[in-house]
Amino acid sequence: MIFETSTQTVSENTEAQAYFQQLQGFFETSLLKSGGPIDRFYQIAGFVLRFRFSGSGLLSRFSPAFNHLLIPASDHSDLTIYLWEAESVPNITPLPWSSNDYLPMGFIRGYNDERFVTIFQQESRALNMLDAVTNEAVFCVPAAKKIPSFENGHPLIPLLHSWLARHERQLVHAAAVGKPEGGVLISGQGGCGKSSTALACLGSSLSYAGDDFVAVRVSPQPFVFSVYNTGKLEPEHLMRFPHLVSFHRDQKEKSNEKVLFYLHQEFREEIISGFPIKALLFPEVVKGASRIFPITPYEALKALAISTVSLLPGLFDLSLKNLAKLARQLPGYSLELGPDLSAIPALIEDVISRAKR
Amino acid sequence: MKPIPIPSEHTRFKINSAHIVYEVIDGEAIVIHLTKGYYYSLDKVGTTIWNLIARETSWTPLLGNLSEHFDCEPLVVEKTITEFVQELYEEELILFQESDSAIIESLIEKPTTNGTHGSHSIFTKPILQKFTDMKDFLLVDPIHEVDETGWPHKKLTL
Numbered sequence: 001m002i003f004e005t006s007t008q009t010v011s012e013n014t015e016a017q018a019y020f021q022q023l024q025g026f027f028e029t030s031l032l033k034s035g036g037p038i039d040r041f042y043q044i045a046g047f048v049l050r051f052r053f054s055g056s057g058l059l060s061r062f063s064p065a066f067n068h069l070l071i072p073a074s075d076h077s078d079l080t081i082y083l084w085e086a087e088s089v090p091n092i093t094p095l096p097w098s099s100n101d102y103l104p105m106g107f108i109r110g111y112n113d114e115r116f117v118t119i120f121q122q123e124s125r126a127l128n129m130l131d132a133v134t135n136e137a138v139f140c141v142p143a144a145k146k147i148p149s150f151e152n153g154h155p156l157i158p159l160l161h162s163w164l165a166r167h168e169r170q171l172v173h174a175a176a177v178g179k180p181e182g183g184v185l186i187s188g189q190g191g192c193g194k195s196s197t198a199l200a201c202l203g204s205s206l207s208y209a210g211d212d213f214v215a216v217r218v219s220p221q222p223f224v225f226s227v228y229n230t231g232k233l234e235p236e237h238l239m240r241f242p243h244l245v246s247f248h249r250d251q252k253e254k255s256n257e258k259v260l261f262y263l264h265q266e267f268r269e270e271i272i273s274g275f276p277i278k279a280l281l282f283p284e285v286v287k288g289a290s291r292i293f294p295i296t297p298y299e300a301l302k303a304l305a306i307s308t309v310s311l312l313p314g315l316f317d318l319s320l321k322n323l324a325k326l327a328r329q330l331p332g333y334s335l336e337l338g339p340d341l342s343a344i345p346a347l348i349e350d351v352i353s354r355a356k357r
Numbered sequence: 358m359k360p361i362p363i364p365s366e367h368t369r370f371k372i373n374s375a376h377i378v379y380e381v382i383d384g385e386a387i388v389i390h391l392t393k394g395y396y397y398s399l400d401k402v403g404t405t406i407w408n409l410i411a412r413e414t415s416w417t418p419l420l421g422n423l424s425e426h427f428d429c430e431p432l433v434v435e436k437t438i439t440e441f442v443q444e445l446y447e448e449e450l451i452l453f454q455e456s457d458s459a460i461i462e463s464l465i466e467k468p469t470t471n472g473t474h475g476s477h478s479i480f481t482k483p484i485l486q487k488f489t490d491m492k493d494f495l496l497v498d499p500i501h502e503v504d505e506t507g508w509p510h511k512k513l514t515l
Binding site: 297301310324 | 383387391398490491
């Protein structure tokens with residue numbers, strides 16, 4: 001595949017291995033300035049992930065999105081991510097590749113194979129590198145404060161996608177609401193009403209697993225895992241959610257972008273870590289009354305694929321196959337999302353009960 | 358501009374798998390061209406042809422299969438399929454490969470053994486629908502320069 005493969009075999013890619021070790025050395029040196037590592041352990045999609053921060057800049061930016069999955073420190077971790085800012089010392093340069101080696105979606109030519117994933121994120125100028133054999137990864141940015149605020153809602157997508165996909169977990173651009181016995185995945189392109197649908201369920205009998213990216217285990221039975229406890233809304237839609245208005249004021253967000261909520265702070269009891277998926281739901285904003293009607297597996301796959309494949313770096317074939325499995329296994333519904341959001345939880349409950357029959 | 362090839366008995370087709378991913382569900386295909394940032398949907402007739410191309414079928418057996426499968430005048434099938442595979446080629450979804458082995462294959466391959474089940478369906482013109490709304494996401498500007506500290510950044514265009 002053009003973005004992600006290399007003809008180099010795992011053992012031959014000594015350049016990637018050497019640079020990864022060099023980056024780990026830079027992290028260790030950064031600890032001299034930051035005063036030592038700050039570890040956070042999270043249970044994400046059934047795995048223990050250790051985030052080892054050097055300094056508090058990235059900790060304060062990224063940890064709120066994962067705080068609902070925080071677990072006590074553990075001797076064991078399935079993946080360790082080293083995170084630091086390189087604004088001062090040590091820097092990650094000189095880079096071992098040239099300016100011609102940046103491929104679409106930020107892949108670095110020659111530094112991606114079955115073992116290594118190396119992605120440069122253009123907006124945040126973050127370097128992501130995963131060693132899938134040692135289950136270690138690095139995330140390095142010039143300065144945490146320069147990371148675009150929209151990334152606070154879903155940090156570390158390139159690394160989480162690259163690692164989780166190797167462990168039978170598929171990140172999906174979707175919201176998810178439900179109960180321990182089952183719920184729905186709500187997907188579709190940006191602006192279709194995913195967040196409005198999911199946030200409309202706060203205060204109902206349906207719990208909240210996410211509104212932007214969630215992790216899905218496709219087999220044997222589709223199951224969704226919460227990854228981020230964030231919710232996002234366009235500022236002009238905020239007034240439709242009275243329970244979020246005061247919360248928003250408390251969070252003191254100042255931005256012309258979407259308003260970001262860390263729901264774990266105010267709605268802790270309504271967050272759920274995961275549940276079996278019973279149906280796929282695809283909202284579309286309409287002016288009339290909200291209603292739900294079935295769609296074909298092909299329509300469901302098209303909507304899932306368009307919204308997810310374009311946003312995840314690499315492993316496109318695997319992602320599309322996983323999404324197709326979901327579309328084949330689960331009933332799909334179109335949700336015409338009208339202005340009366342109070343009707344939404346009951347409609348979703350109805351979809352879940354139909355799927356159980 | 359590259360000329361559009363005319364398929365012949367020497368032609369073998371191949372999915373352009375270095376640049377695309379696809380999935381077939383309920384007899385219809387969704388195809389994503391990763392480097393162009395487009396996605397496509399194929400109707401049932403288009404997907405029947407696509408499935409044959411995915412098996413790297415050469416031109417003569419492909420035509421034979423489709424003529425057997427569909428109730429239609431073979432010349433009409435040939436003209437329509439020629440236009441369709443050329444459209445797939447133009448969109449860089451498939452490759453044409455010229456080889457003598459395609460002729461040998463056409464001599465030994467029986468038309469109805471190649472996945473169309475020998476049933477007769479009504480032939481309609483295959484439809485390839487193209488969508489461009491993924492383009493902004495997939496085609497992130499890959500051009501960077503390095504700043505004075507060595508960090509890459511977007512190349513400014515004047």
